[in-house]
Amino acid sequence: MKIETQLAHAGLCTDRNTGAISTPIHQTATFRHPAVDVSTGYDYSRTINPTRQVLEKVMAELEKGERGFAFASGMAAITAVLMLFASGDHIMVSNDLYGGTYRVLEKSFKQWGLSTTYVNTSRLAEVQEKIIPGKTKAILIESPTNPLMNITDLRKIVSLATENGILTIVDNTFMTPYLQQPLELGVDIVLHSGTKYLGGHNDVLSGIVVTRSSEFSDKIGFIQNSTGAILGPQDSWLMLRGIKTLALRMEKQQQNAGKIVAWLSQNPKVKNVYYPGLPEHPGFEIQSRQSRGFGAMLSFRVQNANLVTKIINRVKIITYAESLGGVETLITYPVKQTHGDIPPEIRAEIGVTEDLIRLSVGIEDVNDLIEDLDQAIGEGEKDI
Template sequence: MNKGTELIHNGHETDPLTGALGVTIYQTSTFLRKDISKGPGSQEFDYSRGGHPTRQALEEIIATLEGGAKGYAFGSGMAAISSVLGLLSAGDHVIAAEEVYGGSIFILNNFYKRMGIETTLVDSGNPANIRAAIRPNTRALYLETPSNPLLKITDLAACLAIAREAGLLSIVDNTFMTPYLQQPIKLGADIVVHSATKFLGGHSDVVLGLAVTRTEELGEKLHVVQNSFGAIPGPWDEWLVIRGIKTLKVRLETQQSSAQQIAEWLLTHKNVSNVYYPGLSGHPGREIHQGQASGPGAMLSFKTKTVEQALRFYEKVQLAAAAPSLGGVETIASRPVTMSNIATSAADRERLGITDTLIRLAIGLEGAEDLIADFDQALA
C-alpha cells in the first residue's frame, strides 16, 4: 500500500461501535470489571494506565506505519526514550551516537548513570566506531539519523548489522524522518522511538511520545515498563496525534519541498558560511540517506559568518518563531547552543561543530518565497 494511503487506511478508519469516521476519545480512567472473581488481565481494558481504547488505536497505528509488531504511547518523547532505556539493567553499557538529541544524552549521562548504566558516545557516521566501542557488557546501541542539529547521516543498515551480530538491543530515534520517510525496523532496528510532539502531531498543540518494537516478545517487555512507570498520555492528546498522522503526507511533502528551496538559497547568501541539509548534492552521506529514506525531510541548519549575525537573525525574523521544538505548521528557528544541545558541554559542542553561529530551522507550511524574503531581511 502507498505510504500516504496507509496514513489514512491503517485499520482505524472508523469507530466499530458507531461507524463514526474517526477514533473515539474515551475520557475514562477505569472500566467495569465484568467478572469480579478474576484479577487484572482477565479482560482487555481494566485500568487506563495498563491499557486504554484510544491509546490502543494510536499504538496500533504507529506499529503499522513503522512495520513493527507492537506500539506504545507515552506522555512525551523523553518519556518514551526513558522507558525504552528502562529495559536495561545496572552494569549494562550503551553505545550512542554523539549527536542524538541532547535530552537523550543528558538522561543517559545523568539519571541512568546513577542507576549503574554506562554510556559511550561515538561518531556513528563511521560504523567501525561502533564495533570498536563494544565491550563485554554492552547491551544496546542508540542511533538517530539525520542527527540533531547538524543533519549528519548514519548508515542504519551497516550499524544495525553490527548490533545484531553482537546481540545488542538497537534503538533508533526516527522523529525527524517519521515513518512516512524512513522505517528503521525494516533496516534491522529492534525499537523505534518518536517525539510525536513534532511532525506526527504536526500542530504544536500536543506533547506525546511513541515507541515501536520489532517483535511481540520485546513489546511485552516494554509494556511492563510502560505500565510500571505509568508515563502515559491522556486520551485527548492521543486523539490529537491520531488526527495529525492523517495529514502527515501533505504537510511533510510541502515542508520538505520548501526546505529544499530554502537550503539552496542559503548556499548563495553572503552572510552564510555552511548549510546542512540532506537534499543538497554536497551534503556528506547524501547517497546513504537516499538509500534508506524516501526524502530529505523538513529540517535544515546553517551557520552565519559571525555570532552577531546569528543573534540578529533571531531578533529580526518575522515568519519563524524563535523557539524550541519542531514539526509544526509554523516555521521554527531554534538556537541549538541554548535549546536542544544546552546539556552538551561547551567543549563537546565546539568539537562537534554546534557553535554560537548555528541556526536550526524546522520549515513549516508558509510559502517558500515568503520565508526566503523574510530570512533575507533578517540576515541583511
C-alpha cells in the same frame, strides 16, 4: 496499501457500534467488569485505553513493527527504552543528538550504573572500536542527527550490531515512518518524539515506541504499565488527527526546505548548510538509499556568531522557539536551547557552536520564508 492511505485512514471507523468516522475519546480512568472473572478486555487506563490503543496500533502498522506504545512525551518514550538496561550495562549513542537525551543519560541513568559512550555513528569503524565485549548492550542512533544532520548507514550498523549481539534503537523523529522505516532495515526498536512531525501542529506532547519482536514488546509493555508515563486519551486523539495529514505536510515541508537550502547555500553570509538532500552532504547517497526523502530540518552556520542573535531577533514570519516538525517554521539556537545541557567542550567537539542556527521548515509559502530570512540576515558588511 500505500502509506498515504494508511495515514489518511488512521483511526477511521474504529467504533464498530456507531460507525463514528473519528476515533472516540474514551476519557475514563477505569472500566466496569461485567462480573467477577469476566472482562471486556479493558480494566484500567494506565494499562490499556481504547483511544490510546488505536494510536498504538496505527504507529505499529506505520513503522511495520509488532507493537506500538504511546507515552506522555518523547523523553518518557526514551526513558522507557533505557529502562530495558541494567546497572553495569553500556550503551553507545550518537554523539550529535537531542540535548535532552544526553541529559537523561548523564544526569539520571548514569547514577544507576548505565554507562554511555558518545560516538559518531556514521563512522562504522569508530563504533566497532568502542564496543565493550560483554558490556555493550545497545546502540542508540539519531539519523539524521539533531542538529548537524549526520547520516548513519542503518543497514551496516544493524549488521555490526547483530554480529556483536547488540540491540539497535533509532530515534526516527526527524524522518517519521513516511520517509524512513528503520525496522524494515533490521533495527530492533524505533522511537519518536511524537510532539514533532507526527502530531504536526505544536499543540501536543507525546512519545512513541515501536518494537520489532515480541521479546521487546513484552518488556516495553511491562515498563509502560508499571511506570505509567502513558499518553492520555485526548492527546492520543490529537495524535491520530495529526497523523492523518502527515504525508501532505511532510511533502510540502520538505519541498520548502529544499528551496530554502538552495537559497541559503548562495548567501555570502552563510558559511555552511547542513541538509542531507545536498549532493555534497557526506550522507547523501546513504540517505537516498535508506529513506524516501530528506526531511524538512536543516541547520546553517553564519560567517560571524554575532549575527545569530540579530537574525533571530529580526525574523517576523519565522518564530523563535524550541521544537520542530509543526506546520509553522521555527528557528532555534541550539547552543542556548535544545543543546544547552551539553557541556560547551563537547558541543565544540561535535560542532554545535555559537554560529549555528537550526530551522524546522513549515508549510508556509516558501517565498515568504525566504524574504523573511533575507531581511533578517541583512545586507552590508556591518553585520559581519
